Structure formats: structure tokens, C-alpha cells
Amino acid sequence: MTDDDPGRRPLSRDRVLRAAVALADEHGLDAVSMRRLGQGLGVDPMSLYKHVANKDDLLDGMVDLVVGSVEAGDTAVGDAVEGDGGGWKGALRGRVMAARRAMLAHGWAKRVLEAREGASPAVMRHYDAVAGILRAGGFTPDLTHHALHVLGSRLLGFSQELFDDSAALAEGPEVLELHARRMAGQFPHLAEMMLGISHDEATVVGSGCDDQFEFTFAIDLLLDGLERLRDAAPADGH
Amino acid sequence: MTDDDPGRRPLSRDRVLRAAVALADEHGLDAVSMRRLGQGLGVDPMSLYKHVANKDDLLDGMVDLVVGSVEAGDTAVGDAVEGDGGGWKGALRGRVMAARRAMLAHGWAKRVLEAREGASPAVMRHYDAVAGILRAGGFTPDLTHHALHVLGSRLLGFSQELFDDSAALAEGPEVLELHARRMAGQFPHLAEMMLGISHDEATVVGSGCDDQFEFTFAIDLLLDGLERLRDAAPADGH
């Protein structure tokens, strides 16, 4: 009977989705079950089906909410890139980095987006905005299309990790080096890479795989490559 | 009591994994449950835990089997690329395309690999082979490392699909065009792209998104970009 008795406010799709996002943020995606979600809202699990078609629809709605938040505080501010005066590259980077921030804030969203095959409305709007940036940057519709495919999941701010080395990273560079030496026999080239990294950059923070660096490295390589294609064949994208 | 009574052959990890792969190939990944797998092998579900630590270990073993098959019939044959006499690009394309064939043959593998965070032994061997190709191609360890990250999941032959348009594709180009016109209001740039595509290529097969084309397009753009970086700074990959 208190003021914030959750049973008082009427249920709505938005309230269900926000509760699900909060639940996933706090306890992980696996904690998001119809039963537990209903319990958190002080509602019979079955009542959720009034606002959500099924579990998949719930997950779709959750990512839609997260991706939709990208549009609010997006590229307008600038996200000033070091060496350019805005333009399509800066705008694209801004959009993509905003999406990345949203993804990093909601770690579970990446996993849901990978599992989904159809794009939600907010994702479609995001893609459309990116396409618009490219068109304004002088890309043909055809090359714009290929560009979207090339950028792929990086449009949403994440990339496929090769493998998770965060456990080894957390233990410090000497553990990483030990790890590398141990696998030198089986994976000589990977070991060489790892050892090279831990030698080059003596600072602790830089060793191992720096996700943020690798992400921007990839984006820049892709944008440069696309720009070259645009300039090579301005009339036809193929 | 027949000759091929599955109960006769003793269970082994390999036999369990092969049965799981066959089950996933035939009835989809969701059909792979400990209960159903045990049933298919004529064995108590709990007996599987003698050969497999848990469900995740089972899935790991399954993808390991698939990725491991890539090494058998890999780049040796040549996979001759149009305009070059082999070299690192041809070798890399060959390896990646072999992985792609394996992935296309086992549609569920992509989903499992995306969900996994740690790389299985076969995947590690694959990465190491790719790293070896790059090193032999004159890349520094550092640039080799970044190259692996840039190529990402495409090393294993797949890329993140933006959205699945196979349903619309199957209905033919006129349906695709209708689709595009309907969404022109909300997603003008995406609609323009789709309409441009269906106009350019009148043949039915070519319209919509050609996965194979987009994949090779991306690979070529990435390899060209990496080559340029290699040649720009031969001594230091950064």
C-alpha cells in the first residue's frame, strides 16, 4: 500500500520493456525470464503476454529501446575526430561510436542482436541514417549498399571478438607472457603476436587486446577503403 | 539385436559429438538437447556426461569438429583467385573460403560460435594458420594482430547479416520492389538502395543481397587496406 507499490501503475509495453532492460543490466540476460520479470513488476507472469507477443518479442523490444536511445544523443555534439573537419567520415564515426557506447552500457544487447535475424525499427532507422550519411558523402546507392554490408555489425558498435582474453589480461602482463610462452608450441604465430604486444607497450593498460583501439582501427581502415572505392569510380559503385 | 544396434558400439566423445552435429544438421540447433541426443544414441541422457562436461562443452566440441574439418581440405588445392599468382592474398582467401564452405554446410555453427567467447583448439589452429600466412606475407607481428581483429568473424567465413531479406527475396524482385516502395517513407535511403539494386540487375538471381558477393567484396576491401598499411610502414605496424 506504499506510494511506489509497483502494482498501482498500470502495466504498459514500455514499462515491461524498461523493467526487462533494467533486469538484464543488473542480473544478466539469463535472468530475464517471463516469470522473474513478472515477479519484479508485481504481476502475474501471464499478464505480460498482454503487452508482449512472446519472449522473442520481448527481446526485440529490449534491443529496440537500447538502439533507439542512440538517436537521442547522437552525432550532433560532434564527437570531434582528430584530423578532419567533420564531413561524412566524422558523421559516420560519431553515429557508430554513439551506438558503441550504448552497446557497452548494455552488454547483453550484443548477444541478442546477434541472435536476431530481423532488424527492429530502431535498427532500421539507424541503418537508414548511416545510409543517408554515405549518400550525402557522395556514395552511389550501390556502393552505399555494399558499405553497409562491409561495416556490418560494426555499424552497431561491436565486432566479433576472436576470443576473450580479459581473464588473462586482468592478471597482468607477466601472466599474459607466461600464457603466450606455453602456447608457443601449438600456436607459434599467435604466441609471437602476444609476446610482441607485451614487449612493445610496457604499460600495463595497453597490453593484450585493446577493444577500443581495434574497433577504431577497423572503422578507419574500412572508411578509408570505401572512400578509395568512391573516388575510383564516382559514377558506378560496382 | 541387429548389427547396427547403436547400443553395441561403446560411447565415445567423438561419437557423441558426431551424433550431435548430425542432429543439428538435420533438425536444427534447438533439437540438440541432452535428452534427445541420448535418445538418438540409445543411451541414458546422463551417460553423455561421461564424455562431455556439460551442454556448453558439447556445443564447443561440435564447432571444433566443424572448424577442424576446414584444415583437411583447405588451401592446398589453390582456390585460384583471378588476378594474382598465389601469394599471401590467395592463401588467405583460400583458407577463409574453406571455412565459409564449412559454415554454410552447418548453418547452426555460426550461431554457436557467436555465443561462445573462448576459442576452441581448432579455431585457435585456424587463427594461427592465418597469422602464419600474414607473417609470411611480410606483415609485422603487430599488424598481423590488428589484421586478425579487422577480419574478425570473416576469418571463419561468415559476417554479421544486417537483416534477413531471404523471405522477400524468395518472392521475386517485384515483391522486393513493393517492399521497398512501402518503406520509402520511413527509411528513404534504404528504399533507394533496394530500388537501385532491383533496377540495375534485371536477373532474378542477382537482386537483393547476394551474401557471397558481399562477403568477397568485404574480404577484398580488407585485404587491400591491410596491404596498403603493410607497404606504408614496413618496419612498424602501428
Next chain:
DNA sequence: ACCTGAACACCGTTCAAGT
């Protein structure tokens, strides 16, 4: 010591019974 299957603690969703 090994194997097995009943049991536990969950799922998403159906559907009939209650209001």
C-alpha cells in the same frame, strides 16, 4: 567403483476455469 534414473529447479506457453 560405476552407472543410472528419479527428482529438482527451472523454462515458455497453453488453456480452461474463474471473475
Next chain:
DNA sequence: ACCTGAACACCGTTCAAGT
């Protein structure tokens, strides 16, 4: 007509009881 909760058909895994 609407809402609800018991019930269904599954899960992965534990664990104690049987051999």
C-alpha cells in the same frame, strides 16, 4: 469479455539409490 493461475511439455543438472 477479460484476467489469471494451474498445468503441459519441455529443459540442464544433481544426487542418491541401485548394481
